Amino acid sequence: MTGGPLLEVRGLAAGYGAVRVVRSLDLVAEPGTVVGVLGPNGAGKTTLMLTLAGLLPRLSGEVLVDGKVLASARPAAANRAGLVLVPDDRSLFSTLLVRENLTVANRPGGYTLDEVVDLFPALAPRLGVPAGALSGGEQQMLAVARALVQRPRVLLIDEMSMGLAPVIVEGLLPVVRRIADETGAVVVLVEQHVRLALEVADRAVVLVHGEVVRSGPAAELAADPEALEAAYLGAGTAPAPA
Template sequence: MSLRLNGITAGYGKLAIVRDLDLEVRSGTVTALLGPNGAGKTTLMLTVAGLLPALGGEIAVGGTPLPTGRPARANRAGVVLVPDNRALFTGLTVTENLAIARRRTGRPLDDIFDLMPALRPRRKVAAGALSGGEQQMLAVGRALIQGPEVLLIDEMSMGLAPVIVEDLLPAVRHIADHAGAAVVLVEQHVRLALAVADDAVVLVHGDVTLRGTAAELQRAPERLEAAYLGGETPTATV
């Protein structure tokens, strides 16, 4: 099912961080949400996941509007967030972390180990004893085992070396292609994000400064740089 945001304004209290944003992410596609620190990317992800109430606009999954500020409702509708802090149960094993997250209609544990084979030999190891890359795999696996319709991944590369991120990001492409999820990926490694994305949006100071297909943005690095610096007209397309 697709994710649609219509005129979403998001923030804290009366302070708007993201303003009047429109976005559609189709099933089976990846949209890279790019932009400098403080652009409002995490605020937007928390709002879509229901952890923050929207200050305006509408969020819909599969054409059905979602009440904002209701994380349980969003999750039941198939919206799953991988937060930037991973939020693992560090004292529980890999298998226990996955089992807790699995829904009755979710995916089997073996599916996750097939997708991320590095976790299989670590299945009895406590999450807190995993490497950073393994923890991120587990965080994504814990989201994927729920069978998400909409998967939100906030800063997969946080604290990880680029070479590890290169190994992790293909899993995002697999999730879209084989699970049919609509994926929103917040990522600071722009080149790597565009390599696995279908579409991309650049957010600066709460406004969309550039949007287009990932291929178009890859071919226009000067437009991408200008968008990051706020030199593009809001909602410009390549």
Template sequence: MTAALVCEGLAAGYAGAPVVRGIDLTVAEGEILALLGPNGAGKTTTLLTLAGLLDRRAGAVSVGGVPLKSGRPRQAVRRGMVLVPDDRALFTTLTTRENLRLAGRSKIKIDEVFDLFPALAGRSSVAAGVLSGGEQQMLAIGRALMQDPTVLLIDELSMGLAPVIVEALLPLIRRVADETRAAVVLVEQHVHLALETADRAVFLAHGEEVVNGDAADLLAHPDKTQAAYFG
């Protein structure tokens, strides 16, 4: 498989304080990597740094073999690194269709997004601010797809959502990876559900990688992941 994302020795932090150290990630085209761990482990910091929104203190990041400069979010987007933030960052007064149209810069059509997320098709003229939480998350992901990502970073998919909604959304992420061949890095608090969807998983604790392995194997042997949460 071709590596879409390669991250080596990533270190980052805030106001001079280190948060993540020595993070190595490789994600292939069409692969889902679950980035897991307790609150404060450094998961969001890792995504923000990959997306260029936070400067790297050390390490290298490349997309499709092309190195990315530190702290250059526009370059990251041009190379296909697209972040779905935990707050979704939708234009709440604009309709579903308008949010998608604003993001469009690729061969992907709005109707293709509606095919992936049929629930949005009937809500195309509804303001994003009055969509349900699950529909807003679908829209946030659909808007990211309109940018034709090579690497799709999804931060806290389940934020504010009931577990039953998360169970319905995660298979759609699998479909996105399979059909678009985008590499997906998924930060998620529902560990069991994430492992059911992902191909591989990396657990962080205190800013460092503590577990790395096949998702199905980790799902079958939960004792392997306990170190990430209990030390």
């Protein structure tokens, strides 16, 4: 991981109208880094992801990819810069076949169909099946695969485990680590399964009421579960040393 930060977020405030849901958030991530974004419901995690992807306007602050400031509320520009969002509702084309969901999103330099199948072997026998007929786990695999064929430089995954059994999540989250390692992309992962997220992440931040109350190397946060629990409950709000 060389060449400086791939993703920088400086003093980001985000929300809806005059209501600030995320306040003064800073984030720096080198290539090949997995950043876990943790926090209770209503903490502002999804608002953060939508703002990074350009789907919501920034109220203040900057988002930079490779040192270049992205325009606010310009999702097409963010996507061209390499920011690709996997939303919590997956947003698949349910009537299209699995193969078609992948081919319509494909870009030169993105994952190929063979590489996607290697990453998610369960999709191999399902390529000719409509996306709406897939299981929840298969749909999540397809949603991530559809993002990968777009050649992401920053992959935003919002609640990968939404509606999935823990055993499915345990099989999916290690793929996130592999994606970062193999492609050099930054992966920003919003995840409710804290322990599993910290196992695959390099760094993590805990959001509570839109503010970062704890941050640091994932291993350090995982090693102090009491402090992590206190952060979730709103106690001990001083950020952990980086």
